[in-house]
Amino acid sequence: MKVISIQSIGDSSVLKINKINKPSIVNDDDLLIKIEAASINPIDIKLRSGLYPIKKFPAILGCDGAGTIEKTGSMVKNFKKGDAVFFFHGGFENIQGNYAEYKVISEKFVAHIPKSLSFEEAAAAPLALITAWESLFFHAKIEKGSKIFINAGAGGVGHLAIQLAKSKGAIVFTSISNRDKENFVANLGADHIYNYKELDENEIQKNILELSNNEGVDISLDNVGGDEISNLISKTKNYGQIVTLLQPSSNIDWSLARFKNLKLSFEVMLTPQLYNLKAKQIEQTNILKKCSELFDSGKLKIHVDNILPIENIAQAHEIIEDGHAMGKIVIVT
Template sequence: MKAILMTAVGGPEVLSLQEIDEPQITSPTEIKVKLHAAGVNPIDTKVRRRGVFFPNPLPAVLGCDGAGKVVAVGSAADRFKPGDKVWFCHGGLGREQGNYAEYTVLDQRWAAPMPVSLSYAEAAAAPLVLITAWGALFDRGGLEAGQTVLVHAGAGGVGHVAIQLAKLKGARVITTVSSAQKAEFVKALGADHTVDYKTEGGFAEAVNRLTDGKGCDLVFDTVGPSVFEESIPVTAHFGRLVTILEPGALNWGEARIRNLLIGFELMLTPMLRDLDAARDKQIAMLNQCAEWIDQGRLKIHLSNRMALEDAAEAHELIEAGHTQGKIVLTM
């Protein structure tokens, strides 16, 4: 089968389209999937630049997100049958094969039925960002109806679904953007207020104005250290500040005075640490999101659909930043 191999640690040029053997079912509860699309996420580029998480030798197939059709099942697999469409976040970290390939094999527990209203490309774009946003907003952030949440980079992959999940919860959503075009995009997703941090010279003053100086009950940082630090004064006293990145060295004094709860969201932890109960919960998240998607209450936006052989270019686009929605590779 065709697959994109990470042949070394480095830039996008280390990604190479090659022919490799198709994976085979080796456990009774596994399913084999013909992949139709693979999501491209920032974690893929970080693994490529820094190395895989496990001590297995290169080459490796990257790509955590996938969607496709079941073509074979193990003798004890009873959740799916050949012909079923599935989506999942599995592999791509250096142990199990990732999804930049034409086929993959995984345990049936880690796949979920694909939303019937989505294309393979849309479905492949969704699992990692949906689980990340859910975990940050609800599990770590404790978001409740009537509360105010600030979602940073609302037009991005995680941000654009976080806005929608927060609105489904009944929250008021403020989000940061970098252009008028992105402001219109996030408003169409349900954002109540947008802050263009480029034209307004930052976001803190605007957010405090929108909250009458009280700050937001929850701030969700998807950007990094400087934004995390600048978010502390716009988080309400006794509020929550959740990040998907490392905040770096900073002065925690104001966070302490405000009695903030600081949370980290890394949806890959259950896969990295083999926490099966936590992965089961993630599958439940996907099942609920599938229901909302099929009801037309949750949408996945694709900025680029690219061919498998264009994986290096996809990585370049991700690393350039400011992608609106998601990028996928199609087979």
């Protein structure tokens, strides 16, 4: 079968088309899946470039996938040949990723694709959707009337987090970088939108205070990392919470956060696969199943910014590295 693999770390040029043997079912609950589409995530770029370690080469990246079941193990109960499925599985920790034509996965880690989604849309969802869900409902316990600030609201996680927050009746504040993204997040339901290219950070903070009884937001969701945490500390009310997906800068002055009694949570949806936590992996698969109803009812949409053939994988990585995509980037096999 055709795969995209890397033999060493480096820039996008290390991504090469190769041929390997098609995988076979090993366990009774396995599914052999013909991969139709896979999405590109920042973790792929970090692995490829050496920011995160790869234990063994050649490596096949790609955590998210969607496809058609070609064959089932003898004890599979919930799926049959021909079913359309999507999943988060592999792409690191020596597990084959989804930049490939075929993949074998236990049925425990697979969900049926919502009726309203294409393969490309379904492939775009898992990592970003699970991240947004865990951030809002596991860490932040968001509820009706909660005020939440989501930076990078037009990104993969951001645009899903806006919709999930609105589905709970939250009031959403978000930041974006241009007018197209402003229109995009407005259509998703964001209540208060700030173009940080046009507005000074002090102006943004002042407006948020004015709209929150001079308190700040209850929750801040950080999709940026680095020094951005400092701005979120100022935006978040006393006894509020910041959920971050990324590493804060070592230069952060935490004194204000301490005196405001803020709660800081780290969201890394990769943890269950990193530490082989099977029960947690099943919980994450159940999140995909829960969201199917939201997709099919029209309350949740996934935005795919670009669809490229697998041969254009280098271009797909470069789009993510450029940092200006709205929603997700997908490759098709």
